[in-house]
Amino acid sequence: xxxxxxxxxxxxxxxxxxxxxxxxxxxxxxxxxxxxxxxxxxxxxxxxxxxxxxxxxxxxxxxxxxxxxxxxxxxxxxxxxxxxxxxxxxxxxxxxxxxxxxxxxxxxxxxxx
Amino acid sequence: xxxxxxxxxxxxxxxxxxxxxxxxxxxxxxxxxxxxxxxxxxxxxxxxxxxxxxxxxxxxxxxxxxxxxxxxxxxxxxxxxxxxxxxxxxxxxxxxxxxxxxxxxxxxxxxx
Numbered sequence: 762x763x764x765x766x767x768x769x770x771x772x773x774x775x776x777x778x779x780x781x782x783x784x785x786x787x788x789x790x791x792x793x794x795x796x797x798x799x800x801x802x803x804x805x806x807x808x809x810x811x812x813x814x815x816x817x818x819x820x821x822x823x824x825x826x827x828x829x830x831x832x833x834x835x836x837x838x839x840x841x842x843x844x845x846x847x848x849x850x851x852x853x854x855x856x857x858x859x860x861x862x863x864x865x866x867x868x869x870x871x872x873x874x
Numbered sequence: 875x876x877x878x879x880x881x882x883x884x885x886x887x888x889x890x891x892x893x894x895x896x897x898x899x900x901x902x903x904x905x906x907x908x909x910x911x912x913x914x915x916x917x918x919x920x921x922x923x924x925x926x927x928x929x930x931x932x933x934x935x936x937x938x939x940x941x942x943x944x945x946x947x948x949x950x951x952x953x954x955x956x957x958x959x960x961x962x963x964x965x966x967x968x969x970x971x972x973x974x975x976x977x978x979x980x981x982x983x984x985x986x
Binding site: 797865 | 888918919920974
C-alpha cells in the first residue's frame with residue numbers, strides 16, 4: 762500500500778495568494794483528517810470527514826480555510842487568501858474503522874511570505 | 875487548562891535506561907489513548923494504543939492508563955539513541971474514535 766499521499770510536499774507563496782493542499786487517503790479508509798502543526802500550537806485537528814462528509818470543522822481557524830472531499834480517494838484543503846501566520850506543516854491522516862489508528866501522510870510544509 | 879498536557883522536555887536519559895513519559899487529559903469521557911513518535915521533519919507514527927485501565931506491553935514499550943486519575947504514561951525500556959524523538963500523547967474525545975486531541979509532545983534525547 763502506498764500510504765497516505767500528500768502534495769505538494771513543500772509550498773512557498775506570497776501573502777494573499779490562494780494555496781491548495783491535496784491528499785489521497787489509503788484505499789478503503791473511510792475517515793480523513795486534516796491537521797496543522799506549528800511549534801507554538803503543536804498538532805491541531807482542523808477538520809475530519811467520515812465517508813466523504815465533513816463531520817467536525819470546529820478546528821478550522823477562519824473562513825479563509827475550506828476543505829472538500831469530493832470522493833473517497835481525494836481531499837483538498839484550501840487557504841484563500843493566505844497569510845504569513847498560516848505557515849506550518851499540514852498533515853493529512855486516514856483511518857480504516859472507528860477506534861483504529863490513524864495513518865499520517867508525509868505532510869506539506871507551507872511558507873507564506 | 876489544555877485538554878491534553880505533557881512535559882515539553884527535553885527529557886534526557888542515558889542509553890539502556892528507562893524513559894518515562896507522562897500525559898494528563900481533562901475530558902473524563904475520553905475513550906481511547908495513543909502514543910505517537912515523531913522524528914524531526916517526519917510525520918507522527920503510532921507506537922501504542924490503550925483503551926482499558928492498567929498496563930499494555932509491546933516489546934520495549936509499556937503504556938499505562940489510569941482513567942480515575944486521567945493519566946497516561948509511556949515507558950521505554952533499554953532506551954536506544956534511535957528512540958530520540960518527540961512523543962505525542964493523543965486522546966479521542968468521543969465514542970466514535972474520530973475526534974482526536976494531541977498533546978504538545980515531549981522531546982526525548984537518549985544519550986549514547
